[in-house]
Amino acid sequence: MKNFNYNIPTKVLFGKGKAEKLGSEVNKYTSKVLLVYGMSSIKKSGLYDLIKKQLTDFNIKCFELAGVDPNPRIESVYEGAKICKENNIGLVLAAGGGSVIDCAKAIAVQAKYEGDVWQDLYVDSKLGELRDALPVASILTLAATGSEMNGNSVISKMETNEKLAIGHGKLRPVFSILDPTYTFTVNKFHTAAGVVDIMSHVFEQYFSPDKRGYLQSRLMEGILKTAVHFGPIALKDPKDYEARANLMWSSSLALNGMMSCGKESTDWATHAMEHELSAQYDITHGMGLGILTPYWMDYVLSEENAHRFVDYAKNVWGIEGDSEMSVARKAIDKTREFFTSLGIPKTLTEVGIDHEKFEIMAEKAVKNGPLGTMKALEKEDVLEIYTMAL
């Protein structure tokens, strides 16, 4: 097991009705918040009114940044940070899914930063410059990214087709409210994409060529089994509380940092490849992951790393067999079948993507070096995987 530091101080208030605690939680930090949200869905669901009432009840002044996009733009970050600076905001409160939370985190940094966070942090990765940030909190409305409990933030700049990520402890929400009933209205497509996103986060940490990480692997298989079990239930009955709750808590645990604690290595190639897809075509992240993942699996599987696929096959899908490679391939087929059963497209062609930008996407994907550990992917490998996915 590799040495690690575990430090996950985010407080999670989980369950139906927990948004009623919002005022008292915010009140511990400030009397002025910036509320960040996306489209009108939190108004339809009544969450917006509840938030406003909670803040009013505690005499907390609320500024707003609405209209954050699904792949949140750096322009929203600048706009939010401006409001924070001008009004001496004490906490950035995200109400939405991962995109809204990611945007709130970037705002929280830019609000305390002299330079340009996009260039310095997202592009140039000078994370040492990140010395301060406003506290961030979230009310989650989509089970997917795990942003509610981690320090990650992914921001896009559409004019340059860039989608870039940073991760820093100071960006972990100080508290997150996770009420599964707020995900009852998530449509089938985004529910499916969320399930894929959860599973992909686990895959990226689960699949590594080394033979270690026994405990971590067993815990991650637990999350995968949960996603496989409850994904179809949530699609069939969107108001199944148990399904929504299990998926929601899975999304947080999949990527709060705990699962990779002690792992010798992780992969993350599929995410890097998908970020280029989203950056060029603005597609839903979870869908992009769902299309690419089985092809990535096909491509990286080898005699040397088959043992991970075998564990995955046996412990998640109950597949048995003598030949490691054959068992591994069955697990990959199962994965593809499962994603398809959720309604995720099988190919890039189905979502209107052709090979036109593969060259530039592959170039950008490996600009900081080869991707992943299961097999180190050079530009040619990435091109091959994109092409397989056509």
Next chain:
Amino acid sequence: MKNFNYNIPTKVLFGKGKAEKLGSEVNKYTSKVLLVYGMSSIKKSGLYDLIKKQLTDFNIKCFELAGVDPNPRIESVYEGAKICKENNIGLVLAAGGGSVIDCAKAIAVQAKYEGDVWQDLYVDSKLGELRDALPVASILTLAATGSEMNGNSVISKMETNEKLAIGHGKLRPVFSILDPTYTFTVNKFHTAAGVVDIMSHVFEQYFSPDKRGYLQSRLMEGILKTAVHFGPIALKDPKDYEARANLMWSSSLALNGMMSCGKESTDWATHAMEHELSAQYDITHGMGLGILTPYWMDYVLSEENAHRFVDYAKNVWGIEGDSEMSVARKAIDKTREFFTSLGIPKTLTEVGIDHEKFEIMAEKAVKNGPLGTMKALEKEDVLEIYTMAL
């Protein structure tokens, strides 16, 4: 899934050499610590010298309380608290296993408490009175209790044969250093007792009569599989780093509070019954649990709750079969066989305990009401289980 709040702020520094970070971590809190430890083992291993050097390097003054017993006594708590009060100590540093950490926590409370913590908190359970405590930190030398990451403290008063527990968020260590190499010298008996303790903590949260807690059950099965896999390896090769590391991290995750987050109910009857054994006979907690657990399983198994045993049988032991009750019984047999294979005695008779004090132990065990949820155990039930274990 039941509503819950998750709040586990303990920072964990995990891995070989992490004790080298002690000085800088302590320095964030204070310049005066009370070092609490047990017997001479930390002196033999060199940990004591390392601690002293680390504290000296950061100009941190170190007071000491040595000789804490395996079932830590309230007298040690009073003694430690006196040192804290007289010397304006700013942090209580435990170096040892769960007993030492539990004692350090009680000291941290008593040092900031006007009344008698034993009577008010441990006996009368007036946890509302616990408003302040010194910060506690730990350097762990035994994988077992999970005390390094939770707010629990179990203290004994031998003159009245009482062993009582409290749990409070203020008692969570602010940081814990987990270096698996410090457990290389743990003997076979205590290694085995630690493995049983880890598994028992999971059992107490895993076994509940309701059908919910899917994600939690899958995660807990991951910890159980890890203990089953690495327990025998650690016994065979005490210096197997991977085994010691997996067991150590399992011990923390098994009882840091995360596993029961969202569970409808937990059990804890076996712990209550074992506490009476330890209080009367001062036996090792893990051994007492190892003897009682399979009999408790035999006794509580019913058609209604068999589904939990079936999950356990299938997912931890790979047992298949058609009849739920038969599969469940096979899992219980497997559990007993596994504990025996670790060198844990099968009966109370083997450790010199007869029926003499069963009556008083059973009486005390249920003094706050029936035990557990798999089957609510009254005094007669507890008596029956003690008798089965003879």
